[in-house]
Amino acid sequence: MRLVLVKTVLAALCISTLLVTAVFAEDFSLTIPLPLTGKQAKFGEMMKRSYEMAAEEINAKGGIKKKRLLLSFEDSGAKPETARAIVEKLIDTKKQPIIVGEYTSACAKAVAAVAEERKTPYLIVASADDDITRQNYKYVFRQNQVNAHYADSIMDFLQKIVKPKTVAILFESSAFGTSGAEAMEKDAQKIGMKVLLKEKYEAGSVDFKPLLSKVKAAQPDVIYMVSYVMDASLLMKQIKELRIDAKLFAGGAAGFAIPEFIDNAKDAAEYAITATLWTPQLKYPGAKEYADKYKKKYGDFPSYHGASAYSALFVMKDALERAKDWSTDGIRTAMKATNLTTAFGPVKFQDKEGYQNQNFADTYVLQVIKEEHETIWPERYASKKYIYPIPTWRNRKG
């Protein structure tokens, strides 16, 4: 009796394993390079979770051409040389036909060069430095908006509501910071806003107050900052300490757009606005579902970095399914023809304004209202009405 039972159980086990392997005859393994340690680890972690969520959903719906998508991750520590080595290994040894990933612009630049040299398509997810898609690379695709357009909707908001005459630009001395500041300077000239100050700082500085007192004396209408997360919080905290009453404090995405900014700067973050490429309140198919699922699992809403990573795997899946073969050139041709609406928004790789294979997406403005990021601009996407003019520091409680 017992033997029969054991046999049935064994048989059932065999059948179930057979069934699973029957559904997925093969695996398609994809290794994603991204920063899991080091200064950018917070972003890397969010992206990793999002990739995993996407892969789970893809596999639940039958994988990519009946192949199970098997993800693994390699930590680049936000170091370009490490990122480069990882991708060289992936292409040369593992023969991976497509590369997805990385975060900082410096790393993405290094990876793009490797991918182009080895004629392997590379999908950039969240690196913003303009130059990456301006080098006539044929195999490098970028899903996120470029730095030059990051502030588009901020500029629109400024022009229509704030109407500032002067601006001070503070930026960290990195590829991302410098290109963001330059883009802002150009935009400011376009709308006739005078740049009173354009100052860079070394990431990781302890004391911004000397710089900020200079900003205070210049009395700009708007202070625009391009920073990663810890500097962004320190800047806002020290702005509060010095009671610098600009009409508006604006951040150029990155450090200002993730929940950790509010966690660290606390009440000093209130009313600060920031550019962003995506918000959970957008009406794209799957956007809300993704955001809610992420929040349920990890306790916070994801920022655009996560949404872009999540959607990137669907873009890749779409291209792989359309590709006539899975050679690097076959995939490249399919990628080029992408026309897909994802949770991140519409994705279409275009050659224009001197960029190649660049997706031109809308950008949005977030404002910190009651210690939450709310979408305020463009108005049709707004989740809350913007608060402007903002109260002076003296009139805020606490």
Add this chain to the structure above:
Amino acid sequence: MTSSQIEVLLQTLISGLLLGGLYALIGIGMTLIMGVMKIINLAHGELMMVGMYVAFVLFSSFHVDPYLSVFVAVPVLFILGVLLQKFLINPVLKVEAIIPENQVILTVGIGMVLANVATIIFTSDYKSTPVEYATKAWYLSDIWKETPIELSLSMPWSVSFLLAIIITVLLWFFLTKTDMGKSIRATAQDKDAALLMGVNVERLRVFTFGLGSALVGAAGCLLLPIYYLYPDLGGQFTLIAFVITILGGLGSTVGAIIGGIILGIFESLTSTYVGMGWAPVGRFVIFVAALIFFPGGIVAILKRKRFGK
């Protein structure tokens, strides 16, 4: 000068002074060790990082205020310093080696190990202790209503500065009034003479390394509420301590205090009037200038005055 220019200058000087006070406390520990052992401790910043993690753990698990955790971090770091000196550095001191200062290289290694252990335990994420009073400040216009200029004084920065001063004064009393302190100064001045006078130099070395580590651990606790924390932060502060040690005159506590404050003010002035990106360059300019123009540091200048040369 217009009133707004005066405001910028005064605010810059205030920031510089507050920063300098912290720098001084970071530098003193290194100077003490330098004085007694004649080596530069290049794991200094990493020891501070350990002190900061002690404060961070106390804050995140038991909600202990970072300032109060000084009382825990100081003994922990003292013991760590004693152990490092006793079991790692002292044995190396006795070995004849091709490179003369092989203990210095050892401290580099100790620093790396500490940073990597911290990475394994805490990951390399940024950590911070968001305290309630983080952005509290006092304003001149609150006291004097019609003031033409507005100045602000940050509360956590001021508290850190005051505590740094108190710790420094306590240290000064210890070094001048107690037997142990006098022995340390004697050893720093002339090791052989101290040995002949019956000072147990080896025990003293162990104690001094512990004391130096404890001081920088305390500095870490004072820095945490106004900054943040990650395992690789040590290097940048080792460098600052090193510049202060050279500027102050190797091994002099008074020199380190003055050196720290000079460095803080100089950095702030550079940030305001040259550009914040240049502040690290300013640091090296001071370093090189000190080596070329006053090789003995501030202490040498003070001494020259006193003896009327």
